[in-house]
Amino acid sequence: MRILLVEDDEYLAELLTHTLVEQHHTVDQSADGLTGWTLAEERTYDLILLDVMLPKLDGISFCRQLRAKGSQTPILLMTARDASTDKVIGLDAGADDYLVKPFSPQELLARMRALWRRGTAAKSPILECGELRLDPSACEVTYSGAPVHLTPKEYAILELFLRNTQRVYSRSAILDQLWGFEDLPGEDTVKAHIKGLRQKLKAVGAADVIETVYGLGYRLNTSNTTTPSVVRNPALDLSKSPKNPEQQTRSLVAKIWERAKTKTLQQIEILEAAVSPDSALEGGDRLRRRARQEAHKLAGSLGTFGLAEGSQLARQIEQTLQIETALSPDHQQQLQQQIASLRQVLEEAICPSLHKQAEPLPEVKPLKSSTVQEPLLLIVDDD
Numbered sequence: 001m002r003i004l005l006v007e008d009d010e011y012l013a014e015l016l017t018h019t020l021v022e023q024h025h026t027v028d029q030s031a032d033g034l035t036g037w038t039l040a041e042e043r044t045y046d047l048i049l050l051d052v053m054l055p056k057l058d059g060i061s062f063c064r065q066l067r068a069k070g071s072q073t074p075i076l077l078m079t080a081r082d083a084s085t086d087k088v089i090g091l092d093a094g095a096d097d098y099l100v101k102p103f104s105p106q107e108l109l110a111r112m113r114a115l116w117r118r119g120t121a122a123k124s125p126i127l128e129c130g131e132l133r134l135d136p137s138a139c140e141v142t143y144s145g146a147p148v149h150l151t152p153k154e155y156a157i158l159e160l161f162l163r164n165t166q167r168v169y170s171r172s173a174i175l176d177q178l179w180g181f182e183d184l185p186g187e188d189t190v191k192a193h194i195k196g197l198r199q200k201l202k203a204v205g206a207a208d209v210i211e212t213v214y215g216l217g218y219r220l221n222t223s224n225t226t227t228p229s230v231v232r233n234p235a236l237d238l239s240k241s242p243k244n245p246e247q248q249t250r251s252l253v254a255k256i257w258e259r260a261k262t263k264t265l266q267q268i269e270i271l272e273a274a275v276s277p278d279s280a281l282e283g284g285d286r287l288r289r290r291a292r293q294e295a296h297k298l299a300g301s302l303g304t305f306g307l308a309e310g311s312q313l314a315r316q317i318e319q320t321l322q323i324e325t326a327l328s329p330d331h332q333q334q335l336q337q338q339i340a341s342l343r344q345v346l347e348e349a350i351c352p353s354l355h356k357q358a359e360p361l362p363e364v365k366p367l368k369s370s371t372v373q374e375p376l377l378l379i380v381d382d383d
Contacts, residue, residue, distance in 0.1 A: 006033060040073070148206075151193070275339060298311070
């Protein structure tokens, strides 16, 4: 499936993109709403994952504009705001679902499957063409029960043909469907993947599954097979589960967190600057808006990295910074305390060894007097 991800938190976007690509989805990514809107106008997507607080064009306005154009593309909003009024606003703007940050990648995948089920029962079926069988839920291909091991792009090409059995795809059309906007290769790449796919299918006895329509492109060859059919929706099969996804997710989250640490501390510095005594002299309103954006990002990302307390503190800071009038001395003091607590949580997560309480030295007990003379040892060393 082709998915548009509009998220301005670069590390969260990286985690989500990697998760989706691992599931054989094609992902176009944008860090602001305006660029995301341009992509949505230029290309057709199966799903849009959309943050609410975005630079240049916010997620709510994005939804309204898309629905005003008559687009029915499913939209899943992602935000750190969990108030029921925020959810109502998002859903009324045209979103199909609303996911509150922080969330696990596995929860996102489950919500996506639910959206596809809701849209049409045939959106994520097991597809069959004769003895050839493709299971989108498990990302597995078999022929007469024997597994067919494909690369991600070979798998995506085969799924494209199985879902569109009567359509002829040119190489440029395949590129547009299955490659990201920023990494578009030449048409020879498609030719190479088609060749590899044919060889692997032929090796298990599935010859001539993909035929060449000279001058036009490629299509599924159904002349010697039965018509591809929907067997069942694997999303309803609760007995199946992804292969060890939690371990893979934890490993990926740990790697991204290692690179996100420095950026996270820089975000804390922006929060501290916004509540400093000199903030009014340094563009107070502008700095406060920037701090609110950074607090929103932290509220969403820290929980994903396992820092639930930090996520909660960031959400509280964001809510306080949303006050339109000048901050009262009480609010100013409250913010300073919350930001200091947030810094402590982050520093403990980044350098836990520096925040552990020093263990007391073992107690040295005086020698007991005894009538029995103990042997004594004298050690002489220059170290």
